[in-house]
Amino acid sequence: MKTIPLSLIVASVLVQAAAHNVQSIQYDGMVHISETVAKRLNEVKVGEPLDPSAVDKTIKNFYDQGYFEDIWVDETDGKVTFHFKEKPVISKIELKGYKENDEAAQKELLQIEKGSLYDEKRLENAKKRIIDALSGDGKIDSVVEIDSEKLDNGSMRVSFIVNEGEEIIIKQVRYAGVSALDSDDFDSMIANKQEEFMGWMWGRNDGKMKLAELQYDPLRIRDYYMQNGFLDAKIDEPFVQVDFDHYTAQMDYNVFEGDVYRVSDILVFQDTAVIDDKELLDVIALEKNKPFNIKTFREDADRIKTKIADLGYAYVQVQPDLRKDKEAKSVDVVYRITPGKKVKIRNVIVSGNNRTLDRVVRRELFLAPGDWYNLTNLKDSRNAIGRTGYFESNTIEEKRVDDETMDLIVQAKEAPTGNIQLGGGYGSFGGVLVSVAISDRNIFGSGINVGLNLERSQRTSNYSFNISNPRLNDSDFSGNFSIYDSSTEYDSYTVSSTGMSVGTGHRFDRHWSGYMGYNYSTNNYSDIDPTVTTLDPRYYENYAKSSVVLSATFDNTDDYYIPREGVTFSQSIEKAGVGGDADFIKSRTTFGAYRGLQKLTDFDLILRYKARFNYVDDSGYLPLGEKFYMGGIGSVRGYQGYSLSPVNGVDSDGDPFKIGGTQTFSNSLEFSVPLVPEARMRATAFVDYGMIGENSLSEIKRGGYGVALEWFSPVGPLQLVFANPIGDKPGDDVTHFEFTIGQRF
Template sequence: MNLYRRLILSFGLMVVACGARAGEFVVQDIQVDGLQRISAGTVFNYLPVQVGSSVSEQEYPEIIRALFKTGFFSDVSLERKGSVLVVTVIERPAISEVRITGNEDISTDDLKKALAEVGLVEGRVFDRSLLDKVEQELLRQYYSRGRYAVRIDSQVRPLERNRVAITIEISEGAVASIGQINIVGNQAFSDKELLGLLQSSTTGWLSFFSKDDQYSKQKLAADIETLRSFYLDRGYLKFNVDSTQVSITPDKKDVYITINITEGEPYTIEDILLTGNFGDVPESDLRKLITIEAGETFSRAKMAETTKKLSERLGEDGYAFANINTVPQVNDETRKVTLNFMVDPGQRVYARRINFQGNIKTQDDVLRRELRQAEGAWVSTKDLDRSKTRLQRLEYLESVSAETPAVPGTNDQVDVNYTVVERPSGSLMFGIGYGQDSGLLLNASVTQNNFLGTGNQMSVVLNRADYGENYSIFYNNPYFTPDGVSRGFRLYYRNIDASQINTADYVLNNYGVQVSFGFPLNEFDTLVLLPGYDHVTIDTTTGTPVEIFDYIDQNGDTFNEFKLDATWARDTRDRVVFPTSGSLNQISTELAVPGSDAEYYKLNYRGVMYYPFARWLTWSLSTDIGYGDGYGNTDGLPFFENFYAGGLRSVRGYKANTLGPRYSDNEPSGGAFKTVASTQLILPVPFLEKSENVRTAVFFDVGNVFATPSDFDANELRYSVGIAGLWLSPLGPIAVSVAAPFNDKPDDETEVFQFSFGVPFN
């Protein structure tokens, strides 16, 4: 019986072995059918079988899976023809074209870059599942921008040679507006106070410019951080945002936001510690930078500001990579915090070399003289920042970037590399302009702000307008001495018909020369002295007022003036053109020295300040006050030196030069005392993402001119409000304002719309 069983088992094993061998064969050749674009070599590279290998039918699924993983094929089958392995494939189509339509909020280039990252790009193999993922990603992106009504429609059109054209049609829909924002859980602060902190808001009168009523996920995340910072700056260390709910109306036009918070209790400062290594910086210098005191409410902002000041102070003495760790030790029972500022200065770092790149025309020493960081000296973060700012203020540089790479093989040296982009510094211009103040303006000029790459300034200007002629030659060397003392000169000739600029009917003819010397007093203050000579001739007409005839009878119609002018200015603005922060304070004097035919002086103060409220909003406040008088042999300020007000560069909404006292013939006479002020909210330009050369503002102007300071009367000040626009166009500067005077008198000459083209702003 046992022998019989053994015979049956052996026979079964032989049958199984014979079956396995029946499906196995040695591959003498491999044939690939169905290829159109993909080469047979590519298939062979992915096949786990080679000629000479033994293959059985049980291995077919593994071979098929290997080819499917390539993503090239939509179907793969195997069969045997004798000793030949036949691979039959159906290729996926290739993407011949990807076309996107209907997108405005996201640019086509940005969308195509995103598609390329996931493989949906021309020339690649088309996978329908990939297109579905792309549609979902596009929806996600548009949802994050508040466009919940967006529709994505993808169409795949077959082409010859197994290709497809993909069209993605996007209907963006309107951005969902914020219908309401609710904050739940606040007790210490009112809803109004907290909502006023947020970028997101319901629709208001500035929403057209700020877009604050348009919902976006990123903006909401920033608002949550704003709330967190607000509470942490007021001592609420345990503040927490528990949840945020965003719901949208069925028509997908309005969004309702609910923010649930837990305030906790405020904490106070118990003690302040300063520990660690201070390097060569006196501890007293660091301690006086800590303005936080025991007993006051904890503030994360003050803590961060103190950390920044400590780091900057260490950076001034060469510890460019100092590390300040602020460790708050919190006692939850007493709700008190001990702050420990732990200082690790690291090694002092030196500047090995300072290099410039990109200055094709400008000489290296012209840029190097603006630097406050020296080679071989400690790397001072303060000097590095100031050096970059001084370079950025050069009119012939468009942009400046700085890098401080470490010197290979050292741990205490860096190179300072400045990369600059030059802008065209010279121009030969023939142009036509028009201004309501100046009339038709024909001009020809040769200007060089960087003459031969030396940084010197030179210009020859020939202007002819309805009001007369103006010709000048100007040259200035800003570094006449290595210490930054400047020297320049100006020759000029003017022949002005005063009646054409809304003043009395007479002709002013003058020519002269002026030399300038500029002395830098420090990083921000400059004193400029301008001695010169001015020859003035007054020509009258039949329409000249009797007061001017009387003046000429007493003083003559020709004046030789020897002048000494001076200007002190403190300029901390971030830019000279279209600044957004900083201030300019300027006091200037104009003196006709004793011995001149007319002895007089003029004083003028001009101040302007810029306060950035937000990335898109800047507030500016400016004032311009002037006073003049005669002395010695001259009684009062000569009439041709009077101050005037009104116009595009003064009190807008009133015709240029028409405010203030008048002659007996009712023509404006100007006065010896001028006071003008303006405040502006500088707003983003609608429909323009980048507006470096354009500025719009809502303004409020006030001012007037008076015969003398004793004649000043606040009731005689004129006011106006309006909107202004400035554009540095390729053809010349354009200024426009629409103003509404609201306390004008019957004799005032108002002008709602004012503009100029081709006339400088200042």
């Protein structure tokens, strides 16, 4: 910043001011501030003598705007001119040596964009953020240099050059004063852990020090003690000894445990009684005469808040308190409740749904204008919108109007629900393949699901059309209709199938729904090789299937594609024999449980468990095509789809002829973590295990493991699976790669 030669100005002004008042004011070189704004900042007035103090104050006002590198003033015959040299514009900014390929991280660290004014203070702040981030990663002795260059066009190029420091590895963590608890349990709480053998492996502690977390680790240990009733526990800040020659460290904690406190009484006090105290006590999980648990204590406060907020008291406040009796080693648990006033919903505003119709969103809401506020209904509304699969994300903002009125603003970000796939290829079995698939789960934003599939090769043809509406006329009833025609030419025979299905469902409440449908198909065999004598002729009998399906479904998850909480369950029964030739009863059971572990792991880790059990009973005639097969996505990955099956005889090539099973069970355990969050890309590690048999589940057992890439691509949810089999046998058809588009992860 160039200082104004005030003494010269004053001398000049004193001479000129005796003869002239200010006749006019001009601004030279000013771009970022308009003349109107400049006049408001200017203390110098036309028609008045030129006052040096007014000039000085005006210059300060202009400098405070942050746009100028230098300002000076001259005066001639009453004409005052303010000259400005503006700060140059940054035309190129880059971060080298750290997060070079992470645009989101760079934006967060630098907070300076192209076109910004060159400001050394902002550059220094960005440098500090980079160093803090490196410290948070456990790097010490990091160096960040700022290289600035003025280009020929007058703009600036700015480069932040990072030399990452070294990571400190914690070789030993010791605790003095620990006797009542096992110090090994602290590892699940603290961020800075002792290095374990082969710590580089997934699930092991690598011992890298996280400097930013050091101050919080003692609080985490104390919280763990308080979860076990030790209310007087004290944990000092860790004493850290660092060997800077080898960048290793040893940490020592001094712990005072104290005694275990038991709950002596649980009390609730309402400023205004809006609910019976007994109803509040019923939702409290803490028990008298049991050790106190700070985690349960907090959860109880949330449960009380929800209980009262569900009555319309949106602004209820719950203040938990503890009354310790150090002599008796007991504690009274007290909840003081200020309900406030009951709140009504004034308006519900839906935004972000550029394609999806408002009514499609509103029918998933359990709160409407005129309703009393209800916290549970609000949460269930968010989850219901997420379960549609029409939106990438959604939030419901509570906008306070006054003490008794609130607006709800639904902000949704739409996800791609439709795709067109044109494909072709060549296979050793089917030869040249051409396929066209068009589908949309939310066609024209109506919530209606439509799909058309056309596929043709030298040996196969598949044509299908389906349409379904989950909310007929925005009611709790659903409807679906589909038709298909397929043909496959095998070495020993050709099978053709034509069928249709129609059904209707009903949503009984926000989580339970039922379905009843009817299916009909004809299945014909032709071109049977007369030389094949090892197979039972009944496998080639033409048949018609006429069946009724009944099912029930439970789903309280928070999202359709990537749920982080909730459970799914479905049970269906199909009875064939209502006309037609086939006569059997088929049962399908599925279960899924989802748990987000971000609170425990500090990142978006999702645990999934999925299980499937299928059973079919031959009550007259069970065709080969109605039995079960295992393998591939949806059962046991690492094996080709539908390749695991009991066998009977051989086909014309001498290969085992697979006849399917009457019962099968498979389950999967998955851990999903973010890979590229800004692209909604995740990586998932999984283990699968399944069983299938004709007379018992123990006939065939197989497992698989691997990783999957889950990505919300421009053509819809895409899953790439890389798997290896476990316990495979000679003759098994294994595969190491599969993919799906449009399915729930």
